[in-house]
Amino acid sequence: xxxESAQPDVRPRRLSKxxxxxxxxxxxxxxxxxxxxxxxxxxYFCYDAPCTTAxxxxxxxxxxxxxxxxxxxxxxxxxxxxxxxMGGMCARVCPTEVLCEEACVRNTHEEKPVEIxxxxxxxxxxxxxxxxxxFPRAEASGKRVAVVGGGPAGLSCAHRLAVLGHEVVIxxxxxxxxxxxxxxxxxxxxxxxxxxxxxxxxxxxxGIEVRHSCALGEDVQxxxxxxxxxxxxxxxxxxxxxxxGIEGEDKDGVIxxxxxxxxxxxxxxxxxxxxxxxxxxxxxxxxxIDIAVQSRHLGARQVHMVYRRGxxxxxxxxxxQALAQTSGVTIHHRAPPKRxxxxxxxxxxxxxxxxxxxxxxxxMVFKAIGQQMEGIGDIAMENGRIVVDxxxxxxxxxxxxxxxxxxxxDDLTVSAVQHGKLAAIDIDRQLRxxxxx
Amino acid sequence: MTGNxxxxxxxxxxxxxxxxxxxxxxxxxxxxxTDKAYNVNRAFEAGWGGVVWKTxxxxxxxxxxxxxxxxSALHSxxxxxxxxxxxxxxxxxxxxxxLDEIRQVKRDWPDRAMVVSVMLPMNEKAWADNLPRxxxxxxxxxxxxxxxxxxxxxxxxxxxxGQVPEYIQMATEWAKKASSIPVIVKLTPNVANIxxxxxxxxxxxxxxxxxxxxxxxxxxVNHDTLTMxxxxxxxxxHGGYCxxxxxxxxxxxxxxxxxxxxTRGLPISGIGGVTDWRDAVDFLALGASNVxxxxxxxxxxxxxxxxxxxxxSTFLDDKGISxxxxxGKAVPSVTDWQYLNLNYVEKAVIDQDLCIKCGRCHVVCExxxxxxxxxxxxxxxxxxxxxxxxxxxxxxxxxxxxxSCITMKQTSGDSDPKLNWTAHPNNPMRNTD
Numbered sequence: 001x002x003x004e005s006a007q008p009d010v011r012p013r014r015l016s017k018x019x020x021x022x023x024x025x026x027x028x029x030x031x032x033x034x035x036x037x038x039x040x041x042x043x044y045f046c047y048d049a050p051c052t053t054a055x056x057x058x059x060x061x062x063x064x065x066x067x068x069x070x071x072x073x074x075x076x077x078x079x080x081x082x083x084x085x086m087g088g089m090c091a092r093v094c095p096t097e098v099l100c101e102e103a104c105v106r107n108t109h110e111e112k113p114v115e116i117x118x119x120x121x122x123x124x125x126x127x128x129x130x131x132x133x134x135f136p137r138a139e140a141s142g143k144r145v146a147v148v149g150g151g152p153a154g155l156s157c158a159h160r161l162a163v164l165g166h167e168v169v170i171x172x173x174x175x176x177x178x179x180x181x182x183x184x185x186x187x188x189x190x191x192x193x194x195x196x197x198x199x200x201x202x203x204x205x206x207g208i209e210v211r212h213s214c215a216l217g218e219d220v221q222x223x224x225x226x227x228x229x230x231x232x233x234x235x236x237x238x239x240x241x242x243x244x245g246i247e248g249e250d251k252d253g254v255i256x257x258x259x260x261x262x263x264x265x266x267x268x269x270x271x272x273x274x275x276x277x278x279x280x281x282x283x284x285x286x287x288x289i290d291i292a293v294q295s296r297h298l299g300a301r302q303v304h305m306v307y308r309r310g311x312x313x314x315x316x317x318x319x320x321q322a323l324a325q326t327s328g329v330t331i332h333h334r335a336p337p338k339r340x341x342x343x344x345x346x347x348x349x350x351x352x353x354x355x356x357x358x359x360x361x362x363x364m365v366f367k368a369i370g371q372q373m374e375g376i377g378d379i380a381m382e383n384g385r386i387v388v389d390x391x392x393x394x395x396x397x398x399x400x401x402x403x404x405x406x407x408x409x410d411d412l413t414v415s416a417v418q419h420g421k422l423a424a425i426d427i428d429r430q431l432r433x434x435x436x437x
Numbered sequence: 438m439t440g441n442x443x444x445x446x447x448x449x450x451x452x453x454x455x456x457x458x459x460x461x462x463x464x465x466x467x468x469x470x471t472d473k474a475y476n477v478n479r480a481f482e483a484g485w486g487g488v489v490w491k492t493x494x495x496x497x498x499x500x501x502x503x504x505x506x507x508x509s510a511l512h513s514x515x516x517x518x519x520x521x522x523x524x525x526x527x528x529x530x531x532x533x534x535x536l537d538e539i540r541q542v543k544r545d546w547p548d549r550a551m552v553v554s555v556m557l558p559m560n561e562k563a564w565a566d567n568l569p570r571x572x573x574x575x576x577x578x579x580x581x582x583x584x585x586x587x588x589x590x591x592x593x594x595x596x597x598x599g600q601v602p603e604y605i606q607m608a609t610e611w612a613k614k615a616s617s618i619p620v621i622v623k624l625t626p627n628v629a630n631i632x633x634x635x636x637x638x639x640x641x642x643x644x645x646x647x648x649x650x651x652x653x654x655x656x657x658v659n660h661d662t663l664t665m666x667x668x669x670x671x672x673x674x675h676g677g678y679c680x681x682x683x684x685x686x687x688x689x690x691x692x693x694x695x696x697x698x699x700t701r702g703l704p705i706s707g708i709g710g711v712t713d714w715r716d717a718v719d720f721l722a723l724g725a726s727n728v729x730x731x732x733x734x735x736x737x738x739x740x741x742x743x744x745x746x747x748x749x750s751t752f753l754d755d756k757g758i759s760x761x762x763x764x765g766k767a768v769p770s771v772t773d774w775q776y777l778n779l780n781y782v783e784k785a786v787i788d789q790d791l792c793i794k795c796g797r798c799h800v801v802c803e804x805x806x807x808x809x810x811x812x813x814x815x816x817x818x819x820x821x822x823x824x825x826x827x828x829x830x831x832x833x834x835x836x837x838x839x840x841s842c843i844t845m846k847q848t849s850g851d852s853d854p855k856l857n858w859t860a861h862p863n864n865p866m867r868n869t870d
Binding site for chain 1: 513514515516793794795796797799800812818838839
C-alpha cells in the first residue's frame, strides 16, 4: 500500500466517553491547602524578585505567596488580580516554565522552581468561584469606551476601564466572549468551563455591556465607533490562518488547527469529534502542540508533528514539547511539507528534507502555521500587525490596540492582559485630560 | 585504620552522673513519656539511657487533670512542631501504683538510670514521710520539681517554690535529710536571673541541678472565637512552653551556671529543646553532663534516640574526643559583653558561585542594617559586600537561604592589640590602669 492508494480512516468514538473524559481532565490538578502551604514555604521572598520581572503583567509574586503562607487568600488574590484580572486563566495556561518559574532562584539552588502557577490558581480559584469582587469602581467619569474584541486583551482593558469609572461596550465577534480563552486554548488546560466562569467574574465588576456576534468591518465600523465613543480599544486578535501554499491543500481532511480546536472546546461530547487514525500536524508552535496532544487524547493511533525548522526555533516551550512526546506524539524537525497526497480526501503528506523526501500516511492533516491580519482602514501596520506606542495608542486618534493584533503580541493570554491593562491606564489618563507623553 | 578491619570506632557514650551509670547521656525528662511502666519499658527497649519518672506527689486523692486539650503546638507551614505547650499536672495515678512500677522497672533494667521526680508541700514532714518510701523502690536519685509553671504552682508547689531561692534551699535541705540517694534540683526558667535559684540549690546541698523546666506561655488566639487557644470549656490558662524554640534560652541558663564562680562545678543535667544530637552537643559543651529530652519524643516517638546516640558517637569520633572531654568545652568561650575585643573586625563575603541571587541579603542590609550589599553591579543583578560599609553584623549570613554562601572573614590582624569596653577610651568608667 502507498499513501496514494490508502483509504482514509476518520471517525468519532475511537475511545469511550469515559476514556476521553479522563484524557481531557485537568492537566495540573489544583493544590490542596497542605500542598499549597508546603509549596509556599519554598518561596524565598526574593528582593526585586526575578519571577515578577519575568511576568508580563508584573504580578508581585513573592507577596502573593507570602499571603498564601499566612492564610490570607483574599489578599493573595487581590495582589494577583490587581495586575492581571485573568490571573485565574493565566495560572492554568501560562507557559510558566519560560516565564516566572524559569526565573525562580530555586532553579539555581535545587533545579526545581516554586510552583508559582499552581499557587496562583490556589489563591484565585476560591475568589473567582465565590464571585468576590475585590476592586470597587471609581466614581463615574461619564466617559464611554468601545472595546472591540471579547478576548483577553479586550476583557482586561474593559475591566480596568470599568474600575477606573468609565462605561464600556465590548463588541464581540463570536457568540460567546473569551476569544482564544474560550475557543483556542487546549481543553485539558481549562476544564469545567472555567473561561466563562472567569468572564462572569470579570464582567461582575459592572459598567461593561457586551454585544455578541458583532464583528468589526461587518456589523460595526471603526469610524462609527470613534464618533460615538470617547475612545476605542482594538483587541481583535489575528485573522485568517496562514496557508501552506502547496499542492493538494484543498483536499478533504486538511483542516485549520484553530477551527478544530474551537469546535472541540465547544463540543458537549468530545467523543463525537471525528478524528483520523493517523494524524499529521504541520507547525511548531503552541497551537501545533495543542492539536497534536488533543488528537492523541481523542484516540488517534499515530500523531506526527512536523516542523520545517530545527527544535531550537520551535516556539512551543520545552515543557510543551515534552508533554506532546509523553502523550505519544512523534515530533519531526527540518521537514517542510512539499505536497498533500490523496484523491478527494487526504491520505498522506510528502515532506522535503536535506536528504530527500519522505511520506507520512495521514487520515487528517492539521495546519498550525500561524495566522495573519488584514489591515483596518489606514491604521499603521508593520509586519502584519498594528503599530502601537508604550501606552498602546495606534496611529489613529482615540484608537488604542493590544493583544495578538499588535506588534509585540506573542500569542500569550498574559501578554494580551497586560496590553489591555496598559491601554486602559493610558485611555484613562487621556480621558481625564492629563498631559501624557 | 588501626587493624580493626575497617570497622569504625564508635565512641563510648557510657555516662556516670552523680555516680549513676547509664549507657548513654540521653534521659527522658519527667513528663508524660515517663508516666508509667508501659511507656518507660518501651523507652528502654528503644535505647534511652535513663528516665526521670513523672513527678510523684503526696499520697492521697489522685491529682485530677483536664480532659480537654492538654497540649498545643507552634508549627511551621509544613506543620513541623517548633514549640510545644502543656497544662498537664503531675502524675494522676495513685502513689503506690507508681512505686510498684518503678521498683519493677528498675529491677528489669538495672543498667538504666531511674530518677524519680517529686513535688511535695512546703513542710518538712511531707519530705520526711515520702522520700524514704520512694527511695525504697531502688531508684537512683530524686529530682525535685521546682519548676512546673501551671496548676501546681497555684497550690504553693512547683514554680512557686522555684521562684524563691530561700524556699529552694529549705526544701533541698529537707530532701537531703530525708534521703540517702543523690538529689537533683530542677529549676524553673520563669525567673529574672537563674543564678540565685541555682546557688540556693547548691547551698541546700543539691548534688546537681537540671534545667530548664517549661516557660510560661500562651500559644495563641482562636481567630474564629477570639478566645485564647487552647481552651477547656471556653477558658484557657498559660501552660509550659518547650521544644526546639526554647533551646537558646536553656543554653544561656546552663552556661551561666557553668561559668559563674558561685555555681561553677555544680553538675548540670541539660533540658530544653534537645531534638537531635547536635542540640545535645550544644548542651554538653556548655557545661551539662547529660541531657534530658521530652518534646522530641512526644513529637516523633522514642525511636529518635537512635539518632541522638549514633550522631553523638560519630561526632565524638570525628573530633577525637571523649564525652567527658566534650562536657564544658565551650564554657570558657562565654563571657560578658564588656570583655569582647572591640578591635576585632570581620566582614561578610558572598561566594558568587553559590549565590542564587534571591537578593534577601541586599534588602535586609538596605532596609534594616548598614546598606553594605549591592543590588546591581555593572548593570547586572549581583550582590557584593561593600567592605567600607559592612560592620560585620552577621545579619546577611543569618538570613541567606543557601548554606555557606555568605561567610564572615576576619580582616583585623591576629597580632593587633586587643581592646575591650573596660579599657575603651569612649567608656567614662574605663579602667585606667
